[in-house]
Amino acid sequence: MFELNSKMNDERIEEIGENHVATSAKTPLRADAFAISDEEKINRIQESVKDILHTLGMDLEDDSIQGTPKRVAKAFVNELFMGLNPANMPSASTFDNNYNYGEMLVEKNIVVYSTCEHHLLPIIGRAHVAYISNGKVIGLSKMNRIVEYFAKRPQVQERLTMQVVQAMQEALGTEDVACVIDAKHLCVNSRGIKDIESSTVTSEFGGKFKEKETKKEFLQYLQMDTHF
Numbered sequence: 325m326f327e328l329n330s331k332m333n334d335e336r337i338e339e340i341g342e343n344h345v346a347t348s349a350k351t352p353l354r355a356d357a358f359a360i361s362d363e364e365k366i367n368r369i370q371e372s373v374k375d376i377l378h379t380l381g382m383d384l385e386d387d388s389i390q391g392t393p394k395r396v397a398k399a400f401v402n403e404l405f406m407g408l409n410p411a412n413m414p415s416a417s418t419f420d421n422n423y424n425y426g427e428m429l430v431e432k433n434i435v436v437y438s439t440c441e442h443h444l445l446p447i448i449g450r451a452h453v454a455y456i457s458n459g460k461v462i463g464l465s466k467m468n469r470i471v472e473y474f475a476k477r478p479q480v481q482e483r484l485t486m487q488v489v490q491a492m493q494e495a496l497g498t499e500d501v502a503c504v505i506d507a508k509h510l511c512v513n514s515r516g517i518k519d520i521e522s523s524t525v526t527s528e529f530g531g532k533f534k535e536k537e538t539k540k541e542f543l544q545y546l547q548m549d550t551h552f
């Protein structure tokens with residue numbers, strides 16, 4: 325039976341949110357990060373984007389770009405950085421492992437669209453998340469949603485990987501969670517060194533996934549071709 329999580333956001337933060345992310349993996353937020361509404365954030369960011377475009381010499385009266393500051397502000401607050409708002413945290417529905425499935429479960433090829441916090445340029449890749457049940461099972465899509473929630477922040481890939489694992493550990497009540505992310509950083513691919521070929525792999529292995537055989541099994545599943 326699904327125990328749909330109907331708790332208030334604050335309690336959900338207690339369950340899978342930032343409060344359970346180790347200090348080293350926390351997104352560096354100011355204490356007053358939630359002091360203003362999303363609407364107010366959009367208004368303020370809109371003015372900042374106007375300033376940037378104006379400084380670059382763009383004519384903000386031009387038909388094509390007069391709506392750009394608002395579009396960018398909405399994209400930042402509602403989409404690209406929606407994971408900074410705990411109200412957007414997915415509820416991690418878990419249910420009892422009644423069928424006593426005892427092997428690992430791997431959710432492969434979760435698409436990652438994130439934003440590099442150093443250059444505010446896209447990070448695009450795939451996350452692979454695995455866990456071994458300790459009595460609780462999580463809805464498959466909730467793993468994709470947890471990845472999405474933490475991806476939609478200014479990020480470094482290492483922190484994103486750790487946040488996904490820690491949120492899953494909290495939701496499932498087990499250390500036995502792993503995550504591998506393979507992603508391209510546009511700050512590396514399209515500017516700076518401009519290496520379009522390289523990608524970045526990060527991993528975090530908790531509990532049994534630190535053991536050689538379990539880690540190996542997980543990584544082998546990632547090699548499997550899926551033909552559907």
Ligand SMILES: Nc1nc2c(ncn2[C@@H]2O[C@H](COP(=O)(O)OP(=O)(O)OP(=O)(O)O)[C@@H](O)[C@H]2O)c(=O)[nH]1
Pocket residue numbers: 440441442479480481482509511512515516517
């Ligand atoms: N560890 C880590 N580094 C990242 C990530 N995303 C971007 N970076 C790196 O952050 C570094 C920032 O270095 P800086 O020297 O301050 O920035 P920069 O002058 O723009 O560096 P270049 O990209 O080498 O031109 C760069 O080397 C980026 O490649 C990430 O997710 N993890």
Ligand SMILES: [Zn+2]
Pocket residue numbers: 440441442443444445509511512
């Ligand atoms: Zn970058």
